[in-house]
Amino acid sequence: MSQSIATPPESYRVRIEPVGDGSGARDGAPDLTPREARNRWLAKIRADRAESTVSSYHYRTKHFVEWCEEQQIDQINHLNGWNLDEFEASRRAQGLKTTSLNNELGTLKKLLEYCARIELVDDSLPEKVVPPKVPTEDDVDETRLAEEDALRLLEYYENDPEKRHSRAHVLLALAWFAGPPRLGAIRGLDIGDYHSEEQYVEYHHRPDEETPLKNDARGERAVSLPDRAVEVIDGYIEKNRFDVRDDYGREPLLTSQRGRPSRNAIRTWMYLGTIPCLHAECPHGNNPDSCEYIDYSKASQCPSSRSPHQVRTGAITWMRNNGVPVDVVSARANASVSVIEKHYDKPDYIEEMEKRRRPHLDKLDFEDGRGAGQ
Structure with missing residues (x-):
């Protein structure tokens, strides 16, 4: 493939502005603005958290900081309970979902607890932030790439000479079979992390080179691959992978023309690669030749396209439906059993009956051969 290393890969590391010198301090505590605090x-x-966590906290507090500036609250020690309630009311008025509001206020509470600990605000202020309770059904994203849709997509890529071993094909194969991994783990894979003959990939935590794992070094692991995935990865490397390096001289497994793709690029590629009209008639009655969802910038808006997280959820459910023990799934996916059961393993009640309970039906009989109806 052609080589191009014109610009370094986009970083998702949040830039934190330097904090002021605290001029005008009283009683040893500086008068910091909400943004500075x-x-x-x-x-x-940042010293002991994953960069994805820092980024998440940054965006969860972004609206609060901007709201304070709009209200001309220029010192964080001027905040009071009324201000906090007004901020919450403003976010509710914007139609924020309960789950998102819970996340924002929960993170704001953590921020104010830190400020209270270093005596920037009164000790009682954090307790005046009360995140709303989230109903259990709202706390879990039930959307996933269904097993039958994943199979149809894989068959589509395998049977189309132009799409076989394409970037979309290898991305789906990695997301479905190689763990399943999180988006960041896929992005961080290098050519050297893939072992074709031995049929496995290794995930490494490399935060200093902008490819951290969500669970840091605890997320490092080797994951075996089925023949189907190995064939796709080998074909992609041979035919369609760009021979490029990232800004640190590393050779990414999944590439763009410029090097290692950004997280947003991979997310968009997944949306594009899972649009259902690739393998079947559009379930929404649209004409694929004129549908706006085929556009790079609109693929995420297709009601039936799927994000990397939703593909991961579908793959985990598929593994559990096929009898893979939950502790094995936990090790491959690098998620605790409790997290898998709450957030990822999402069979519908028919799947649960047919694929998980029906195989045990023969145990529900009397050992002497006399059925319950006799």
Whole structure:
């Protein structure tokens, strides 16, 4: 393939502005603005948290910091309970979902607890933030790539000479068979992490080179691959992978023309690669030749396209439906059993009956051969 290393890969590392010198301090505590206090907190937690966590906290507190600036609250020690309630009311008025509001206020509470600990605000202020309770059904994203849709997509890529071993094909194969991994783990794979003859991939935590794993070094592992996935990866490397390096001289397994793709690029590629009209008639009655969802910028809006997280959820459910023990799934996917059961393993009640309970039906009989109806 052609080589192009014109620009380094996009970083998703949040830039934290330097904190002011605290001029005008009273009683030893500086008069920091809400933005300065937030940035100081993020800089502190960056030392022992995954970059994805720092980024998440940054965006969860972004609206609060901007709201304070709009309200001309220029010192964080001027905040009171009324301000916090007004901020919450403003976010509710914007139609924020309960789950998102819970996340934002929960993170704001953590920020204010830090501020109270270093005496920027009164000790009682964090307790005045009360995140709303989230109903169990709202706390879990039930959307997933269904097993039958994943099979149809894989068959589509395998049977189309132009799509076989394409970037979309290898991305789906990795997301479905290689763990299943999180988006960041796929992005961080290098050519050297893939072992074709031995049929496995290795996931490494490399935060200093902008490819961390969500669970840090605890997320490092080797995951075996089925023949089907190995064939796709080998074909992609031979025919369609761009021979490029990233900004650190590493050779990514999954590439763009410029090097290692950004997280947003991979997310968009997955949306594009899972649009259902690739393998069947459009379930929404649209004409694929004119449908706006085929566009790069609109693929995520297709009601039936799927994100990397939703593909991961579908793959985990598929593994469990096929009898793979939950502890094995846990090790491959690098998620605790409780997290898998709550957030990922999402069979519908028919699947649960047919694929998980029906195989045990022969145990529900009397050992002497006399059925319950006799």
